[in-house]
Amino acid sequence: MARTAANDRPQAALASPEASRIEDDRETVIVADRVTAGYENRRAKTRLIALRDVSLEIRRGEFLAIVGPSGCGKSTFINMIAGFLKPLEGTMTVDGKPVRGTGADRAMVFQDYALLPWRTVERNVQFAMENRGNRPSKAEQAERVAEALGLVGLTGFEKAYPHELSGGMRQRVGIARALVTKPAILLMDEPFGAVDAMTREAMQAEFERIISQTRQTVIFITHSIDEAVMLGDRVAVISNRPGTIKEVVDVDLPRPRLEGDAKSSPRFAELREHIWSLLQDEALGAKEAK
Amino acid sequence: MTSTRTTAATAAADEAGANQIGGSKVVEDLKISRFAPFRNTVITIVNLTLFFTAWEIVARAELVNPLFFPRITDTFEAIYTGFRDGVIGPELQHSVSNLLIGLVISAAIGIPVGLFMGASKTADLLLSPYVWAMTSLPRVALIPLLILIMGFGNQMQLTIIVLSAVFPIMVNCMAGVKTVDPSLLRAGRVFGTNSFQMYVKIIFPFTLPFVISGINQGIARGLVGMLIGELLGGGGAGLGFLLDRAGDRFDAPMLYATLLLLAVMSVALVQLMRWLERRVAPWRDLPS
Ligand SMILES: Nc1ncnc2c1ncn2[C@@H]1O[C@H](COP(=O)(O)OP(=O)(O)OP(=O)(O)O)[C@@H](O)[C@H]1O
Ligand SMILES: [Mg+2]
Numbered sequence: 191m192a193r194t195a196a197n198d199r200p201q202a203a204l205a206s207p208e209a210s211r212i213e214d215d216r217e218t219v220i221v222a223d224r225v226t227a228g229y230e231n232r233r234a235k236t237r238l239i240a241l242r243d244v245s246l247e248i249r250r251g252e253f254l255a256i257v258g259p260s261g262c263g264k265s266t267f268i269n270m271i272a273g274f275l276k277p278l279e280g281t282m283t284v285d286g287k288p289v290r291g292t293g294a295d296r297a298m299v300f301q302d303y304a305l306l307p308w309r310t311v312e313r314n315v316q317f318a319m320e321n322r323g324n325r326p327s328k329a330e331q332a333e334r335v336a337e338a339l340g341l342v343g344l345t346g347f348e349k350a351y352p353h354e355l356s357g358g359m360r361q362r363v364g365i366a367r368a369l370v371t372k373p374a375i376l377l378m379d380e381p382f383g384a385v386d387a388m389t390r391e392a393m394q395a396e397f398e399r400i401i402s403q404t405r406q407t408v409i410f411i412t413h414s415i416d417e418a419v420m421l422g423d424r425v426a427v428i429s430n431r432p433g434t435i436k437e438v439v440d441v442d443l444p445r446p447r448l449e450g451d452a453k454s455s456p457r458f459a460e461l462r463e464h465i466w467s468l469l470q471d472e473a474l475g476a477k478e479a480k
Numbered sequence: 481m482t483s484t485r486t487t488a489a490t491a492a493a494d495e496a497g498a499n500q501i502g503g504s505k506v507v508e509d510l511k512i513s514r515f516a517p518f519r520n521t522v523i524t525i526v527n528l529t530l531f532f533t534a535w536e537i538v539a540r541a542e543l544v545n546p547l548f549f550p551r552i553t554d555t556f557e558a559i560y561t562g563f564r565d566g567v568i569g570p571e572l573q574h575s576v577s578n579l580l581i582g583l584v585i586s587a588a589i590g591i592p593v594g595l596f597m598g599a600s601k602t603a604d605l606l607l608s609p610y611v612w613a614m615t616s617l618p619r620v621a622l623i624p625l626l627i628l629i630m631g632f633g634n635q636m637q638l639t640i641i642v643l644s645a646v647f648p649i650m651v652n653c654m655a656g657v658k659t660v661d662p663s664l665l666r667a668g669r670v671f672g673t674n675s676f677q678m679y680v681k682i683i684f685p686f687t688l689p690f691v692i693s694g695i696n697q698g699i700a701r702g703l704v705g706m707l708i709g710e711l712l713g714g715g716g717a718g719l720g721f722l723l724d725r726a727g728d729r730f731d732a733p734m735l736y737a738t739l740l741l742l743a744v745m746s747v748a749l750v751q752l753m754r755w756l757e758r759r760v761a762p763w764r765d766l767p768s
Contacts, residue, residue, distance in 0.1 A: 274666055292669045304667040307763045308685045317681075322672035351763045367671070 219375065219407050220248040220271060225280035227266050228432075240266040242432040243280070251405040255412060255422030257465065259472050263433030264411045265301060268377050271409060272298050284375070294322055297368040301379040301411075303360045305352040305367075312348040315339060315367045338366035341396060343389075358385035362393070369400070376408045382417065394420060395448035402445065415469070419461050420447050427468045436468055550732040555740065558733035568722065572741060575718040578634070579706050582641030586698055589642075590649030591691055597650070598657025599683070615647040619705050623712050637709035637718070644705030645698035652694025656687030692757045699749045703742075 228239040240263035248254050256264050269275045270282050273292040282289045284296070297318065305314050315335045319325055326334070339345055342362035352360050361384045368376060382390045398421060401408060412418050418425045422441050429436040441461060443452045452458050532552045538544070539551040562568035597604045597611070619640060630636040660683055668682045710720025719738055726734035 272666075272670060274669070292672070294672060296670070298666075298670045300663055300667065302663050304661075304663040306664065306667070306682065306685070308761070317667075318671045321668075321674070321677050321681075353763055 216249040216251065218247045219250045219252075219285060220246075220409075221281075221283045222246045222267075222270075223281045223283070225267075225270065225277045225282055227263065227270055227275060227277050237278075239278075239432040241428075242434055244433065244435055245280075246426060246435060246438070248407060248409065250407055253401060253408045253410065253421055253423045255410045255418035255425045256428060257412060257415060257418045257425060257469065258428030258433060259430055259469065260413075262428045262431055262472075264428060265379055267428075267433070268298070268379055268409055268411060271375070272296055272377050294371070295373055296375045296377060297371055297373040298377040299361075299364050299368045299379060299381040301383070303352075303357075303364045305360055305363055307352050310349050310351055311344060311355070311363050312336075312339065314352070314363055315370050318367045318371050334370050335366075338370040339363075341369060341400065342366045342393070358389065361385060365393075372404060372406070374407060376406050376410075378408065378410045380411050380413065383413065390417075391448065395446075397421070398446055398448050415462055415465050416453070419443070419458060419465065420452065425461075425465060427465060430472050436472070439465060547730060547732055550736055554733040555736040558731075558737040559740065562734065562737060568737075568741070571718050571722050575706060575710065575720070576745065578637055578718065579641060579702055582638055582706070583645055583695070583698060583702055585638075585642050586645035586649055586702065587695060590646045590694065590698070591653050594650040594653025594691075594694070595657055595684075595687065598654040598687075599679075604654070611647060611650060614643070615651055619644050619701075620708055620712070623708065627713065632714045632716075634715060634717070637706070637713055637715055640709040640713070641702045641705040644708075645702035648697035648701055649691070649694040652690045652697065653687060656690025656694075657683055659690075660686045689757065689761050692753060692760070696750065696753050699746070699753065703746055703749075707742075 222244050225241060225244045226239065227241040228237050230237050244267065246254075256267065258264050266275065270277060271284065271289065273289045273296070276289075284293075306317065309317065312332075312335050315338055316331055319331050319334065325331070336345070336348075339348065342365050344359065344362055344366065347355065347359065352363065355363070361381065365378075365381050368378070382393055385393065394417065410418075410421060419441055425439045425441060427436045427439065428434070439461060443455065443457055443461070444450060447453075535552045539546065539549055559568065593607075597607055622640065622643060626636045626639055630639065664682050664686065665678070668678045673681060706718070707720045707723075709715070710718035711724055715721065719742055722738045723735060726732075726738060
């Protein structure tokens with residue numbers, strides 16, 4: 191996968207770190223304005239606040255990585271953008287309109303894959319294209335399914351059922367399903383969580399290449415600080431429950447990073463160190479609170 | 481079906497080279513003996529033969545009063561002559577067709593109502609007291625009432641079968657809909673299903689195995705209902721009637737012959753459902 195990546199990319203991006211910085215005049219697509227979110231427990235008559243007062247603006251074509259301790263509300267945040275969950279307070283807008291339910295402009299990769307067990311791999315990927323109006327022709331659907339499966343390295347497994355695949359392979363089916371419609375916004379909840387380190391790196395490279403071409407807006411949750419720094423234009427660090435945004439770190443590393451071996455640059459180490467210490471405070475804070 | 485799926489995947493994998501890692505094949509052909517599929521059948525035949533032989537020996541030794549425990553050969557003979565003289569045939573047909581009609585009616589009512597109850601909280605709230613009461617009430621208790629309403633005819637026998645089978649089917653369908661994995665529903669919403677598509681593409685396929693196990697329970701309960709109706713309903717037809725009459729006449733071979741037929745009938749139905757289950761839900765990888 192990785193070997194195809196480098197060829198036809200504009201070389202300008204490599205020139206200086208400045209070139210890869212997010213230009214501030216790019217329009218914002220997703221705006222979270224003092225969003226508070228939580229879950230009701232009717233039996234206990236309580237409400238668990240998962241996120242409090244989160245404000246964040248995400249620009250078109252931006253790659254935002256989100257890191258934070260387990261249970262801090264990362265999935266909750268992404269679920270609000272997807273339209274599964276309404277904020278208790280504040281507003282979440284996409285393209286200037288408050289989010290009301292799901293939409294064709296947003297696709298999601300689920301933390302727990304959410305594949306249909308009774309469908310083969312190719313039919314699972316096809317699922318993304320067959321429900322809404324103006325669906326592509328059968329032939330075009332098949333073509334795009336094959337392409338998407340190629341991207342995630344699952345050619346040859348079209349006819350397999352999810353239960354016949356490993357966890358990482360299932361996760362890649364979920365990624366193919368989200369990529370196949372080329373939605374403007376990609377919501378990814380730990381998409382590479384279940385794949386091994388080598389495959390992960392190859393997929394990151396492939397993914398970076400795809401995004402640089404499609405200019406999709408990506409919200410990407412991960413537990414790996416390295417991954418967040420490697421892929422993100424910015425990294426949002428979320429604090430312990432109730433989650434608030436602790437800091438949004440600008441990642442001023444030139445792209446392409448996976449090809450360009452950004453990992454060995456001193457700046458990468460610096461950023462990683464910085465985010466690490468932010469999260470470490472959180473981990474310690476959690477212990478002290480107990 | 482399994483074999484075509486595997487070979488297709490294998491061929492494609494070969495093509496892509498994904499099958500080759502360091503020159504060794506990932507998908508290899510299995511060497512399965514031609515006789516492997518018959519192994520279980522052979523074991524079952526030997527098993528049954530031994531069982532019936534033991535039965536014959538015990539019966540001939542008259543360890544038990546032959547009035548309660550006839551020889552198996554006499555029992556088989558009773559089956560043979562019963563069919564030959566037209567004693568069993570019509571009764572068997574009566575029972576089987578009643579049971580099948582009853583099951584079809586039960587499924588036709590139980591599946592949609594169960595699905596509806598699973599999907600609508602209001603329907604669940606309003607209907608569930610009755611459904612649960614009817615599910616747990618012993619069927620026999622209804623016989624006097626049904627006789628009062630419908631007399632001794634076939635209608636009453638059919639009704640008791642339906643009343644026996646419909647509730648397990650309903651309850652299972654309801655449980656199926658309620659346990660649909662919420663993240664599958666989310667996937668449905670993200671990828672744009674309307675509520676009809678959600679039902680057809682996610683909720684119903686997820687519920688299908690529950691529907692089938694509901695029908696399985698429905699068969700078991702329906703059989704009981706069928707016998708109760710025939711034994712106590714006094715309709716003068718069916719395997720239950722045969723049992724009743726053989727008992728009255730101290731005709732032990734005929735009694736055992738009828739029991740044997742009932743056992744064969746229920747095993748056949750359950751096997752049919754198991755086969756169906758594997759056909760409609762291959763992803764569940766059920767043990768065969
Ligand atoms: N459906 C739900 N009902 C009730 N509480 C929930 C629900 N989903 C999440 N929570 C609670 O909200 C909090 C945040 O959950 P969330 O799934 O957003 O965490 P997360 O940051 O994605 O964690 P992880 O990294 O482990 O996936 C958790 O404390 C969890 O207990
Ligand atoms: Mg999560």
